[in-house]
Amino acid sequence: xxxxxxxxxxxxxxxxxxxxxxxxxxxxxxxxxxxxxxxxxxxxxxxxxxxxxxxxxxxxxxxxxxxxxxxxxxxxxxxxxxxxxxxxxxxxxxxxxxxxxxxxxxxxxxxxxxxxxxxxxxxxxxxxxxx
Numbered sequence: 001x002x003x004x005x006x007x008x009x010x011x012x013x014x015x016x017x018x019x020x021x022x023x024x025x026x027x028x029x030x031x032x033x034x035x036x037x038x039x040x041x042x043x044x045x046x047x048x049x050x051x052x053x054x055x056x057x058x059x060x061x062x063x064x065x066x067x068x069x070x071x072x073x074x075x076x077x078x079x080x081x082x083x084x085x086x087x088x089x090x091x092x093x094x095x096x097x098x099x100x101x102x103x104x105x106x107x108x109x110x111x112x113x114x115x116x117x118x119x120x121x122x123x124x125x126x127x128x129x130x131x
Contacts, residue, residue, distance in 0.1 A: 006031030011079040013037045013066055016044035024048050028055035035079045036061045 010027045014020035016038035024034045025048065034052045036059055038045035045061045052059035062078045064071040 001029045001031070003031040009033045009035065009079065011035040011037065011075070013075075014039075015048050016041040021048045021051075024059075025051045025055065028052040028057040028059070031057070033058040035059075035075075037066075037075060038063055039065055 005027055008031070010024070010032045012020050012024045012027065012034060015024040015034070015036045020037075021044065024036060028034055028051070034048075034057060036045050036048045036052065038061065042061075042063070045063075049059040049061050060078065062075050064075040066072055066075070
């Protein structure tokens with residue numbers, strides 16, 4: 001790996017499984033410390049943390065419901081703590097379950113809250129990825 005993310009911290013929502021987990025591990029292999037987010041799969045988040053640490057990077061695990069604005073704010077506050085030095089955020093994929101259609105009102109509200117939190121986060125940190 002190139003180490004192009006060395007010294008950065010990435011907060012990756014939905015990093016307890018699937019695409020989010022793979023992204024968190026890839027970022028760690030590129031040198032980023034990772035804030036691992038999960039809603040319900042604490043074991044999956046733990047697996048991600050172990051993989052990030054195996055890549056020689058730091059990881060913190062934060063449980064949050066990203067449909068709840070206060071929990072999103074707490075998630076970003078945890079990522080922005082000076083000891084963690086967050087420098088980026090990536091919206092992950094919270095679920096790959098396609099057996100039932102998503103509740104679009106809830107999905108859209110979650111996206112709006114996430115966008116507000118990202119703007120707030122950007123004022124306190126350096127985004128890795130453009131918005």
